[in-house]
Amino acid sequence: MNSSSATTSPSVLERGLHTLREKGDLELYANVFIIGIAVIFTLWQGTGFAITLATVFCIWAILSVSLNLVVGYTGLLSVGHIGFFGIGAYGMAILTSDTSYELLRTEAIPQFGWPFFAALPACVLAAGVVALGVGAVFNRFRDDIYVLVSFGFAIIAFNVFLSWRALTRGAFGIHDVQRPSIGGWQLTGDIEFLILCVVFLLIAVGISWFLVSSSFGRVLKAIREDEQVAQVFGYQTTYYKLAIWVISAMMAGLAGGLFGSFTKFVDPNSFILLESMLLVSIVILGGLASIRGSLLGALAFVLLEEGMRFLPFLPDEFIGQARQVVLGVLLVLLMLFRPQGLAGRYKL
């Protein structure tokens, strides 16, 4: 009854979609394409631009790799990660900036005058401590409720940054955040700072890789797949979830510290919920449960963000919105045709 030609030979479109869904080739193409664009950009815009691009990439890469530990490996879809990033950035700003030179004296905030390398561990620690408290509460929730409570955390964090004016100067933000120095040697130059960021990115990737390739990492995946079964096999899953949550938050705190020092200015607008959503998009775009995927996602995002301002037909005032639209469309397309992302090992 069935005509054989109709049933046995799928159309070109069907075959294409199948390849897109199942084969790993897309990962390779995406790698080549995205890195290719990065190289062309660099050649076109010169080294100064490339250094900025690379630094921003390092910071976003640390963030997205750290979020992937929680979302991709453990299956906790947190949209509040930006809060820990903000804690890191504000930590760096408050501890290192010299506020005596501020023009606006109305908002006097305490001065610490710490050096960069003392402030950075403090940023990491602060994010970790907050995560410990938040995580202890979050551990009661899972799935969609988890998304909601982490959403709540992002909003609370933003409002603390905005309203705790005695510490953060609120909407005015904190200027003059320090760049690092070792002994008398100031790492003020962009290239030195980039090298520092690369080193920290390598450390973050190294730690993440070490974690996910261990027995601990395997238990995290088991928790993601079926927490109750993991419990039946003797794992006290709350501790595992809390541990990876805190580690992930500490990495975000590290990224935040670097970000504060890099931009030399910190204000609450960098830590709005939308940024958190973009971050989740990067992680999904790059691929869940894949460190390589998160690096790829971060690179694609940074290129998108920086690259769209060079589009001749796009007026400057729409650039910010346009990149969000593009990212949104990409995300929808990926969910439709490749739910595991570019290089992912796990589908939501």
Next chain:
Amino acid sequence: MISQNVDQKTDLSEYYGIETIGITKQFGGVKALDDVSLTIPLFGITSIVGPNGSGKSTFVNLVTGVLPYDDGIVKIETNSFKVIHAHETPEHGITRTFQEVRLFDQMTVWDNMMVVLTNRSLLPSIFERSKAEHRKKTEEILKQVGMWEKRESMAGELSYGQRKLLEIGRAMALEVQVYILDEPFAGLFPQMLERVKDLLRDLRASGRTVVFISHNMDIVRELSDYIIVLESGKFLLAGEVEEVLNRPEVIRAYLGA
């Protein structure tokens, strides 16, 4: 109230693996299990039977800490528990499978096995890679359940029968005394069925306690040394298979008269 053993002569229950005293579980206003006191012998294969809704799965869920019980005590060997936490059951010497197969779907067959074998303490597990002894054990069991060729596949891509086998294999990797299998034979093709039966017999031969739930009376007759009958959340009877299954109250419970 201890179980009304039909067969007092052999009285397997003297050496019990698990004893429950008056465990009760309510869902809303419905008593899923009502004051159930019974013993499961330490050796041999015990089957739990009863019509749909008789509380078989609930019983297993309570004993393995998947659900908390409202009242009663569970005794495992010499220890009594008012509360059982799921993550403590391997320490108590119990593991289980589920009625609807629950594997770690987006993990490989290999990882599904390995996860059961590795270190239970958090900090050491960070520094533990796959150990040679764990790999050896995984290989051994995957070969035993006939899943060795599938080791690289994602668990979610396996056929239903393969999933059942992997779930039983995963439980077997955990070397404990008591294996509770919730409907291990449901929906299996004859060939797979024989394989699962053999696995249960292997466990019995190695001196383990095997408990299974089944609706298939032929298999129950064939495999069980001891049988426990539940009816509408209550303990009805326990004892040796033929005697219990020929009792009028059991026949009535099954025929629904």
